[in-house]
Amino acid sequence: MKTLVCYFSAEGHTKKIAEEIAKNLEANIYEIEPEKPYTKEDLDWTNSDSRASKENDNPELRNIELKNLDIPNWDEYERIIIGYPIWWGIAAWPVNSFVKSKDWTNKTVLPFCVSHSSGLGDSDLLLKDDANAGDWQEGIRFYQDAPVAKIKSWTDSL
Numbered sequence: 001m002k003t004l005v006c007y008f009s010a011e012g013h014t015k016k017i018a019e020e021i022a023k024n025l026e027a028n029i030y031e032i033e034p035e036k037p038y039t040k041e042d043l044d045w046t047n048s049d050s051r052a053s054k055e056n057d058n059p060e061l062r063n064i065e066l067k068n069l070d071i072p073n074w075d076e077y078e079r080i081i082i083g084y085p086i087w088w089g090i091a092a093w094p095v096n097s098f099v100k101s102k103d104w105t106n107k108t109v110l111p112f113c114v115s116h117s118s119g120l121g122d123s124d125l126l127l128k129d130d131a132n133a134g135d136w137q138e139g140i141r142f143y144q145d146a147p148v149a150k151i152k153s154w155t156d157s158l
């Protein structure tokens with residue numbers, strides 16, 4: 001099955017897991033990148049004035065402009081694995097912007113989230129709503145420092 005692993009990662013944890021998944025599946029990989037990257041200060045959820053806090057408080061600020069949305073051969077991928085950090089219980093919103101920009105028709109989609117302590121919640125279902133097409137499977141949650149064996153047992157099960 002021709003597979004693409006897409007991910008957004010602000011602090012590197014999701015990137016590491018996405019790379020492990022892509023390696024295990026011999027899949028191509030694509031990074032979702034905001035035009036304006038998040039700095040350490042932007043991500044400070046303890047500061048109500050930080051960029052992430054303001055975006056969390058106001059959904060209108062969550063339409064994040066993304067770089068390089070042109071993915072070569074998008075139409076040829078049958079399976080998309082999509083990875084994202086959890087921010088305040090939901091998918092980090094650059095991922096919603098990505099999902100809205102793509103055509104998911106005829107794709108099997110496997111979401112995975114990465115977090116410190118939260119579970120998957122409804123994050124996968126909310127992305128599915130944004131996609132409006134595709135066969136979205138139930139997602140899986142990885143601890144941010146998940147051991148490679150945990151990742152392998154998931155990729156082996158696919």
Ligand SMILES: Cc1cc2nc3c(=O)[nH]c(=O)nc-3n(C[C@H](O)[C@H](O)[C@H](O)COP(=O)(O)O)c2cc1C
Nearest residue numbers: 009010011012013014085087088089116117118144
């Ligand atoms: C703005 C922000 C909000 C977060 N909210 C949550 C949360 O609600 N639950 C949780 O378990 N972790 C939360 N985290 C932690 C991240 O989900 C976790 O560190 C994840 O591994 C980050 O992925 P990344 O390194 O790929 O960006 C939050 C982190 C940030 C920056």
